[in-house]
Amino acid sequence: MKISELSDRSGLTIQTIKYYIREGLLPKGTATGATRAEYDERHLERLRLVRALREVGDLPVAAIRRIVAAVDDADVGMHRLFGITQYAIGPHVDAPDRDPAAPEDLAAQWRAARRDVDALIRELGWRVTDRAPARDLLAQTFVALRRLGFPVTPDDLLPYTRAAAAVAEHEIGTVAADAPRSRAVHAMLVSTVLYEQVLTALHRLAQEDASARRFGADDPGETN
Amino acid sequence: MKISELSDRSGLTIQTIKYYIREGLLPKGTATGATRAEYDERHLERLRLVRALREVGDLPVAAIRRIVAAVDDADVGMHRLFGITQYAIGPHVDAPDRDPAAPEDLAAQWRAARRDVDALIRELGWRVTDRAPARDLLAQTFVALRRLGFPVTPDDLLPYTRAAAAVAEHEIGTVAADAPRSRAVHAMLVSTVLYEQVLTALHRLAQEDASARRFGADDPGETN
DNA sequence: CCCTATTGGATAGTGACGGTATCCAAGTAT
DNA sequence: ATACTTGGATACCGTCACTATCCAATAGGG
Numbered sequence: 001m002k003i004s005e006l007s008d009r010s011g012l013t014i015q016t017i018k019y020y021i022r023e024g025l026l027p028k029g030t031a032t033g034a035t036r037a038e039y040d041e042r043h044l045e046r047l048r049l050v051r052a053l054r055e056v057g058d059l060p061v062a063a064i065r066r067i068v069a070a071v072d073d074a075d076v077g078m079h080r081l082f083g084i085t086q087y088a089i090g091p092h093v094d095a096p097d098r099d100p101a102a103p104e105d106l107a108a109q110w111r112a113a114r115r116d117v118d119a120l121i122r123e124l125g126w127r128v129t130d131r132a133p134a135r136d137l138l139a140q141t142f143v144a145l146r147r148l149g150f151p152v153t154p155d156d157l158l159p160y161t162r163a164a165a166a167v168a169e170h171e172i173g174t175v176a177a178d179a180p181r182s183r184a185v186h187a188m189l190v191s192t193v194l195y196e197q198v199l200t201a202l203h204r205l206a207q208e209d210a211s212a213r214r215f216g217a218d219d220p221g222e223t224n
Numbered sequence: 225m226k227i228s229e230l231s232d233r234s235g236l237t238i239q240t241i242k243y244y245i246r247e248g249l250l251p252k253g254t255a256t257g258a259t260r261a262e263y264d265e266r267h268l269e270r271l272r273l274v275r276a277l278r279e280v281g282d283l284p285v286a287a288i289r290r291i292v293a294a295v296d297d298a299d300v301g302m303h304r305l306f307g308i309t310q311y312a313i314g315p316h317v318d319a320p321d322r323d324p325a326a327p328e329d330l331a332a333q334w335r336a337a338r339r340d341v342d343a344l345i346r347e348l349g350w351r352v353t354d355r356a357p358a359r360d361l362l363a364q365t366f367v368a369l370r371r372l373g374f375p376v377t378p379d380d381l382l383p384y385t386r387a388a389a390a391v392a393e394h395e396i397g398t399v400a401a402d403a404p405r406s407r408a409v410h411a412m413l414v415s416t417v418l419y420e421q422v423l424t425a426l427h428r429l430a431q432e433d434a435s436a437r438r439f440g441a442d443d444p445g446e447t448n
Numbered sequence: 449c450c451c452t453a454t455t456g457g458a459t460a461g462t463g464a465c466g467g468t469a470t471c472c473a474a475g476t477a478t
Numbered sequence: 479a480t481a482c483t484t485g486g487a488t489a490c491c492g493t494c495a496c497t498a499t500c501c502a503a504t505a506g507g508g
Contacts, residue, residue, distance in 0.1 A: 226454085227455070246457090257455090258455090259457095260454085261456075
């Protein structure tokens with residue numbers, strides 16, 4: 001198929017497709033002449049993946065580039081792909097420990113939060129790399145909560161860890177180990193990036209329900 | 225306290241504080257002369273809230289403006305504040321139904337996804353406004369999943385709805401109804417915005433653990 | 449009372465990001 | 479033959495969250 005057809009079928013402009021090729025998100029079509037190249041279903045599929053990661057996952061282009069590079073590298077196994085994805089989706093918190101410009105008290109709060117996070121993971125027996133970005137994400141949240149006067153205790157976290165463990169267990173089970181690599185790889189990305197949004201959305205909906213039951217039935221909506 | 229002291233204590237530059245005042249995130253200090261104004265602890269507290277919403281919640285400044293306006297309006301009750309927050313944190317998906325420029329097949333996929341979401345919420349008996357943004361967020365995710373060849377069935381969602389309901393129930397329980405309004409309001413924001421990040425972080429950590437157990441113990445990390 | 453530093457207020461500039469737009473020469477379809 | 483399409487390169491754009499600069503009016507220290 002020609003680029004114009006790829007554009008029509010994907011709903012993206014030719015400019016955007018060229019941009020993705022430039023950025024390494026999409027391989028070039030196979031050239032059939034100096035001014036012509038042929039694209040196939042795999043390009044369309046890739047564009048759908050890229051758009052899902054951009055629109056639903058809200059991932060920056062640079063993160064998607066790292067992910068698709070891993071997807072295209074047959075030497076990268078499932079668990080490794082998982083780690084690369086986790087690292088790519090960040091967020092890359094610049095932790096004020098190790099930052100010499102940060103004030104000392106803030107750095108101390110961070111160190112304490114990181115210790116708590118590390119202790120929690122150890123206690124749960126979870127096998128998680130030391131440098132998993134989610135550790136910093138959690139620590140960052142602890143710091144913010146405490147600075148706002150909401151201390152975080154392991155008890156508060158119990159419902160979250162239970163929920164997270166149950167969902168994660170289910171998700172990994174859906175990635176069939178015997179499926180062809182390209183399918184398994186997509187399933188991995190789908191459960192890490194897209195189902196994270198599913199969980200978030202359902203969490204918000206459940207909160208609204210709980211809030212309605214607790215704080216009354218008046219309409220919570222905007223009026224603008 | 226003077227603005228320079230507020231700057232020191234908050235860790236933000238004077239420029240940034242001025243910017244937040246301009247943008248309506250922070251009230252002006254009480255003027256004590258043409259070139260002097262006095263700030264107090266409430267300003268510092270507000271800055272901590274704003275930074276938490278920015279850094280942890282990654283909310284745009286415009287969303288924070290809407291939230292703090294509701295916080296400062298004593299007529300806004302808890303449930304209403306909840307709705308405003310939900311609406312502010314978006315994401316504001318532009319749904320291709322109602323968009324006349326969208327291709328018809330995509331619009332049809334969206335309508336189907338919205339129907340599924342609405343049916344799910346009805347089935348669960350959750351009290352959620354029709355225009356809750358999380359409905360569109362969930363529908364958007366369904367569309368993306370289906371376009372990638374991963375059909376979404378109610379069975380797949382069961383673990384998520386259970387987890388979301390349990391967590392939400394716990395969270396709303398932590399917002400004490402008899403606390404002073406400013407405290408209750410902060411608690412509401414904390415559980416919707418910050419604890420959402422807690423859930424996300426723990427979800428990712430649990431996934432890494434599940435992935436490690438399923439796909440082997442090799443190091444999933446980046447090597448750069 | 450003088451002189452330096454700080455403040456409020458206004459306006460302009462910056463860097464990252466994710467595209468868009470334009471141009472061109474070399475083709476291709478009719 | 480002639481209008482359209484393509485690949486490739488380069489420039490440009492709008493949004494966002496700050497950041498820098500300037501200015502006139504003080505405030506505070508000596």
